Amino acid sequence: MSYKIAAPDEYLAITGINIKNVLITKSAWVWPFQRCTRFSVQPHDYAMNMQAMTKEKLQFLLPVVFTIGPDVNARGANAKVLEHPPAPQAHLAGHVNSEDQGDALMKYAMLLADSTDQKKGAQYLENIVKGIIEGETRVLVSSMTMEEIFTEREEFKRRIFRNIQGELDQFGLKIYNANVKELRDAADSTYFQSLSQKAHEGATNQARIDVADAQLRGNVGEAERHGQQERQIAKINAETAVQKTDRDVERAKAEANLSTQKTVLNRDVEIARIQATRATESKDEDLKREVQVKRAAAELERLRATDLVKATIARESKQQEADAKAYEMEAEARANFEKSTKATDASAYKTKIDAEAWSHAAIKNAEANLQKKLKEAEGMAAMAEAYARMSEALGGPAGLLQYMMIEKGTYIELAKANAAAVNGMQPKISVWNTGAEAGSGSGSSNGTGQDSAATMRNVYQLLPPLMSTIHEQTGITLPEWQFGRLPGNEVARRDHHHGAGPAVNGKD
Numbered sequence: 001m002s003y004k005i006a007a008p009d010e011y012l013a014i015t016g017i018n019i020k021n022v023l024i025t026k027s028a029w030v031w032p033f034q035r036c037t038r039f040s041v042q043p044h045d046y047a048m049n050m051q052a053m054t055k056e057k058l059q060f061l062l063p064v065v066f067t068i069g070p071d072v073n074a075r076g077a078n079a080k081v082l083e084h085p086p087a088p089q090a091h092l093a094g095h096v097n098s099e100d101q102g103d104a105l106m107k108y109a110m111l112l113a114d115s116t117d118q119k120k121g122a123q124y125l126e127n128i129v130k131g132i133i134e135g136e137t138r139v140l141v142s143s144m145t146m147e148e149i150f151t152e153r154e155e156f157k158r159r160i161f162r163n164i165q166g167e168l169d170q171f172g173l174k175i176y177n178a179n180v181k182e183l184r185d186a187a188d189s190t191y192f193q194s195l196s197q198k199a200h201e202g203a204t205n206q207a208r209i210d211v212a213d214a215q216l217r218g219n220v221g222e223a224e225r226h227g228q229q230e231r232q233i234a235k236i237n238a239e240t241a242v243q244k245t246d247r248d249v250e251r252a253k254a255e256a257n258l259s260t261q262k263t264v265l266n267r268d269v270e271i272a273r274i275q276a277t278r279a280t281e282s283k284d285e286d287l288k289r290e291v292q293v294k295r296a297a298a299e300l301e302r303l304r305a306t307d308l309v310k311a312t313i314a315r316e317s318k319q320q321e322a323d324a325k326a327y328e329m330e331a332e333a334r335a336n337f338e339k340s341t342k343a344t345d346a347s348a349y350k351t352k353i354d355a356e357a358w359s360h361a362a363i364k365n366a367e368a369n370l371q372k373k374l375k376e377a378e379g380m381a382a383m384a385e386a387y388a389r390m391s392e393a394l395g396g397p398a399g400l401l402q403y404m405m406i407e408k409g410t411y412i413e414l415a416k417a418n419a420a421a422v423n424g425m426q427p428k429i430s431v432w433n434t435g436a437e438a439g440s441g442s443g444s445s446n447g448t449g450q451d452s453a454a455t456m457r458n459v460y461q462l463l464p465p466l467m468s469t470i471h472e473q474t475g476i477t478l479p480e481w482q483f484g485r486l487p488g489n490e491v492a493r494r495d496h497h498h499g500a501g502p503a504v505n506g507k508d
Contacts, residue, residue, distance in 0.1 A: 001029060001030065001031050001032065002029070002030050003027070003028075003029050003030070004027065004028060004029075004030050004036050005026070005027040006025075006026045006027065006038060007038075009040055009041060009042050010038050010039065010040050010041065011024055011025070011026065011038070011039060011041060011105055011109075012024070012025050012026065012027070012028060012036055012037070012038060013036070013037045013038075013039060013106075013109040014028055014030060014034055014035070014036050014037075015034065015035050016031075016033050016034030016035050017031065017032075017033040017034055018031075018034075019034070021106065022106050022109055022110065024075075024103060024105045024106055024109060037109070039108070039109055039112055041069060041070045041072055041105070041108075042069060043067050043068060043069025043176050044067070044068060044069060044126075045065055045066070045067050046065070046066045046067075046068060046126065046129050046130055046133065047063075047064070047065045048063070048064050048065075048066075048130060048133060048134065049061055049062075049063045050062050050064070050134050050137060050138070051186055052137065052138050052141040052142070053138075053141065053142060054141060054142070054144060054145055054146045054149065055142065055143060055144055055145045056145055056146060058146050059186040059188075060146075060183050060184065060186055061183070061184040061186055062137065062141065062180070062183060063180075063181035063182070063184065064133065064137065064160075064178070064179065064180050064181065065178075065179045065181070066129075066133055066164070066175055066177070066178050066179075067175070067176040067177040067178075068129055068168065068173050068174065068175055068176065069173065069174060069176060070104060070105055070108040070172055070173060070174070071104035071105075071172055071173065071174035072104070072105065073104075074103070074104035074172070074174075075103055075104070075105065103172075104169075104172035104173075104174070105172060106172065107170065107171055107172030108171060108172035108173065109172075111125065111128075111171050111172070112124075112125065128171065129168070129173070132164060132167045132168060133164055136160065136163040136164045136167060137160055137164075139163070140156075140159055140160055140163060144156065149183070150183075153180070156180070157178060157180055160178060160180070161175060161178050164178075387400060390403065414476065417474060417476070418470075418473070418474055421473065421474050
């Protein structure tokens, strides 16, 4: 059992157990004793250049191109099977019996069923289609005249389409497009060539006639235009001369009228000038008389005002002196007040500026200290994080401390301190035997029965006495978290001597 799926341009034709005829679908389960065949539904072009004969027994070549393919829209009952593919259980139960004899794809699949080879099937289908096209086209052409074929091209195309489609329906095929090309002469016929030559000669002669008519109309029209132009020019010149004479007469009348008007105007101007002169002289006498009267009145008023002006001047002088003294006192007081105010304002402004400067400096110092503390805190945090990562990488705080002591040279400093402490002294050498032969008094092992575990145990048993010796000789106490507490009593046996043996501490 397998599940088959067709390509977008394909369908599946399934036959066999539980299927009456043929099941056409896009996808389905194929069971044992069932056969599945794929077939394409793409349309194909069938081009033919057939020789036909009209009703008048005129032979010609008819080039046609038909685009034909399976009718995928006429599905019948199989369309429901395509939309809702049956489940595998339905095949087993035998419930799928919805094949439809009216299905176009079923007809097409049964047409291709005779040939197992795809190429042979395509050739077989092409022969059938071309035979139908050729037969129906020749039958139709034989019932029409050449003139009908030419003048009723669309009707001819529709009749071919209808007749051929009726024959193709029984195979589930559909004409998607039909194209009838230009008709041509057969091998021994010159009909279309004669028609073309006749049309060409007729068109040429008509063109020559049209050219001659056009030239005649052009020449006559040109002469008429020239005569009309000359008549219009003469008419315009005559009208211009008449208008010029009328304008000269009008100009003479205007000049005479202008002269008369100038004479009248000069007379009126002279009369008006004389009247104006007389009126000016009379007005001048009246003005002189009024001036004399006003001059006498002004002299009288001047004499009366002399004494009044003197008294007024004396009084105003005294008043001005008093006002000047008062103004000086007021100005002096105002100056003193402004001076005092300016001094006070200057002192206050200076105090304010000093306070603002001190406040700004204090704020800047505080901000700088804050930034410094923040940077120190960030540095400490970063250093702590780095130490924590180093501690994780080195296996814990102990590993980190050992790394730092090695990095900073602590062990070297300890060695130097020990060397300085025993410089010039008789070094105290301590030898411990912690192995299996500790009781023999020998400082070396036999090297035969001791394994790696015993070696490590001897090293760790050596540490407590070593710490005691370092403390006794140098006064330095190593960290308890690194080497443990100092032993209250010695676990290992110690032999103090000044002979050979491994030197644990001291100067050789």
